[in-house]
Amino acid sequence: MVQKVTHGIKVSVQTRFEGTVRTNAQVGYAFSYTITIENQGKDTVQLISRYWKIKDALKKTETVEGKGVVGVQPVLKPDTHHVYSSGCLLKAPHGSMKGHYVMRNTLTEEEFRVAVPRFKLHAEFAVN
Secondary structure, X not given: OXXXXXXXXXXXXXXXXXXXXXXXXXXXXXXXXXXEEEEOOOOOEEEEEEEEEEEEOOOXXXXXXXXXXXXXXXXXXXXXXXXXXXXXXXXXXXXXXXXXXXXXXXXXXOEEEEEEEEEEEEOHHHOO
C-alpha cells in the first residue's frame, strides 16, 4: 500500500492483479485498485475531478481525466473518508499509475490539487 498526504487529504492505494484478458490476437493484463481518500483537515471538501498518467513496461503512456471518481464527486467532511475501486488494462504485466485530484473547499470555493502517489501494478508471475 502507498500513501500520501497533501493539504490535509490522505490518499491510500491498494492494488491487485486480476488476471489476463484475451481480445482477438492480443493479451491484456487486468489490474484493480482501491483508493481511500481521507479528509484529515478542518474544512469540508469536494472531489471535483481526477487526472491519471498510466504507464506500462512497454513505455506506453495513457492519460485519463474527467469529473469525479467512478461517477461521483464525493463531499468529505473533516475526519471522514471515501473509498472506491476501479481498474485498468495494460499491454504488459507490470506498470504504474500516478496522478492527482482537484478538490474544492466548500466554504471558500478554493480549488487545490491533491497528489495521488505513484503506485505499481504488477502481475506476480512477472516480478523478479
